[in-house]
Amino acid sequence: MKETSIEKALTYIEPGPVVLVTTFDGEKNNVMTISWTMAIDFDQHLVLTTGEWNHSFGTLMHTGECVVCIPPAEMLETVVRIGMVSGADTDKFKRFHLNPLPAQTVQAPLLDGCIACLECKVTDYIERYGFVVLKVTRVVENTRCQDLRMIHARGDGTFTADGASFNCRELMESKLPPGL
Numbered sequence: 029m030k031e032t033s034i035e036k037a038l039t040y041i042e043p044g045p046v047v048l049v050t051t052f053d054g055e056k057n058n059v060m061t062i063s064w065t066m067a068i069d070f071d072q073h074l075v076l077t078t079g080e081w082n083h084s085f086g087t088l089m090h091t092g093e094c095v096v097c098i099p100p101a102e103m104l105e106t107v108v109r110i111g112m113v114s115g116a117d118t119d120k121f122k123r124f125h126l127n128p129l130p131a132q133t134v135q136a137p138l139l140d141g142c143i144a145c146l147e148c149k150v151t152d153y154i155e156r157y158g159f160v161v162l163k164v165t166r167v168v169e170n171t172r173c174q175d176l177r178m179i180h181a182r183g184d185g186t187f188t189a190d191g192a193s194f195n196c197r198e199l200m201e202s203k204l205p206p207g208l
């Protein structure tokens with residue numbers, strides 16, 4: 029895992045991937061699957077939609093931090109399985125053979141094997157919609173990841189993976205943020 033510029037956070041959230049969110053409650057690591065994510069500005073803020081039905085939510089609110097990890101398409105089955113059990117009664121790191129790596133700006137771990145990990149602090153919570161607003165504090169990329177296809181949920185139990193990409197940077201030049 030190699031640190032990269034903070035501006036790159038947007039390029040991992042704007043495409044709307046399914047993410048794995050890790051937390052550390054002071055004793056144990058946990059991880060949950062989240063498909064409802066959104067980039068909201070050019071200042072490294074993003075939103076996760078979740079709530080108290082998830083064990084991770086209490087830790088997220090209590091510690092005020094997490095790591096948002098971008099899993100590759102080859103991890104799809106594990107990503108779905110992680111989202112089908114709770115850290116309240118399962119050690120998901122053991123169950124799914126996940127390898128936690130130390131982060132630098134938060135206590136929650138990076139996830140080995142993911143395309144990139146965004147270390148984040150909670151800045152806001154909008155209860156009505158379950159919006160947890162996060163600010164990215166550090167971005168690391170997995171320089172050895174062979175599969176760089178992000179996973180996208182359709183909402184009906186089926187998924188797609190990144191396919192063709194198109195470069196329209198010239199057309200968008202005046203709207204692109206500095207550093208990207």
Ligand SMILES: Cc1cc2nc3c(=O)[nH]c(=O)nc-3n(C[C@H](O)[C@H](O)[C@H](O)COP(=O)(O)O)c2cc1C
Pocket residue numbers: 046058059060061062063064065077078079081082083084085107108109110111112113114115116181
């Ligand atoms: C594909 C997939 C996407 C999910 N997306 C969300 C989501 O966007 N928000 C949410 O609160 N839960 C979502 N879940 C459910 C949580 O991942 C699930 O409740 C998880 O087991 C919570 O773990 P925890 O209790 O250890 O925190 C999703 C589950 C799956 C399988």
